[in-house]
Amino acid sequence: MSRLSRCFRSLESAGFFRVLDDSRVELLAHGHAYADLLKQQWLSLRPLAAYLGTSDSSEAVFSTPLQRFSFARTERFRSHFEQLVREHPRKAKCPTLLKHLCTSSSSSCQPEPFLGHKAPVTHLITDFLVEPYRALEHFYNMQRESKIWWMRYSSNPSRYRxxxxxxxxxVDAKHCQAIDIVCRFGEEVGVAVEQLSMVMLQGDDFRLPDARTDQSLPPAVIRSVIELETATCALLLDGCDHGRETQSLLLNRVLAPYQCGIACLKGDPAQPGDLADLCLHIKDVLHRAGLRLCQGDGYALTKDASELREHMEKSDMLGVPYTLLVSEQTLQNGLLQLRSRDTRLAETIHISDVPDYLLNIFKH
Structure with missing residues (x-):
């Protein structure tokens, strides 16, 4: 556990999250920025889903184990079903997808205290309404897709089970199934980053036409619930607990709150203004290209190699994937260094190639 304790301390000092006295965790400024990006990735996942907006609740989504399977009897689920039929009639058939966000003022629904988040918490909920005779097939496919989705953003994909x-x-096992996607930190500690539950609806309250046969039938519902703040903390801890000698945060380039930084080693005292102007120009070019830059001025002017090294260590702990290293040489010939967080190696590129080069990296 000492290894994870060091990670907790590093993430707190970097401004991502902290552990409270009751063992719950709380996101800090950089952690909220990361959570927003994770939410955007969830919103873009399965883009054909009908998005039903955000709702508030005074209770946790799974305040009791039974509630995980009784959601179909709640007024909220009925309201969302009616909203689907009313506002998205072309999608009101099996199979179809619904998405909504639920903000709960209650404490985290995580059964274990490890990484459970303090209130309020945000739940990203996807309801997959499918043909009952293909429910298990869809359920197994969704398990596999969800696991791959989490592995894609991890520095250690083998953690996810x-x-x-x-x-x-x-609960009747004939009509319900459930699994958790768990991120493991050793054999003793795990965090459920996503909860999948399958419920077979009964009766005539909810009926949809089968897209294949057009026969009206009560669908099966596969519900995915992601507790955003807890999942965010798990991914951040995953990026910190990488076992390398280097002290860095290995965040996925898509989710890194800051994709690029600019650092300049001041040389000739007569040219600091020129170097600062050049950094401002590069900052503006990257900003217009849509890249997320480090906070504050977006660049750092360092007086010597030691200060530059210290700045790079802080950037690595913020999870910044790339840093542009500007020097007097850049003023003379337009060449600068692009340093990688993961390898700590730098390659030389021309200033005119910077935005397209970086955008291509992040695209692929």
Whole structure:
């Protein structure tokens, strides 16, 4: 656990999250920026889904184990079903997808205290309404797709496992299934980053036409719930707990709050203004290209190699994937160094190639 304790301290000092006295965690400024990007990735996932907006709740989504399977009897689910039929009639058939966000003022629904987030918490909820006779097929496919999605953003994809969830005694195993996507930190510690539950609806309250046969039937519902803040903390801890000798935060380039930084080593005292103007120009070019720059001025002017090294260490702990190293040479011939956080190696590129070069990296 000492290894994880060091990671907790590093993430707190870098401004991502902190542990409170009750063992819950709280996101800090950089952590909120990361969470917003994770939410945007979720919104862009499965783009054909009907997005139903955001709702508020005074209770956690899964305040009891049974509630994980009784959501179909809630007024909110009925309201969303009616909204689907009313506002998205072309999507009101099996199979179809619904998405909504739920902000809860109650504490985290995570059963374990490790990485459970303090209130309020945000739940990213996807309901997959499918043909009942293909429910298990869809359920297994969604498990695989979800696991791959989490692995894609991890510095250590082997952490993620599909873990069967034990059903409460009140639940009929013929009509319900459940699994968790768990991020493991050793054999003793794990965090459920996504919860998948399948419920077979009964009766005539909810009916949709089958897209293949046009026959009206009660669908099965596969519900995915991601607790945004807890999942954010798990991914950040994953990026910090990489086992390398270097002290850095290996965040996925898509989710890194800051994609690029600019650092300048001042040389000739007669030219600091020229170097600062050049950094401002590069900052403006990158900003207009849509790249996310480090906070504050967006660049750092360092007086010597030691100060530059210290700045790079701070950038690495912020998870900044690339830093542009500007020098007097850049003023003379337009060449600068592009340093990688992961390899700590730098390559020489021309200033005119910077935006397209970086955009191509982040695109692929």
């Amino acid at each position: 599909i873990v069967p969830h034990e059903l409460p005694v009140e």
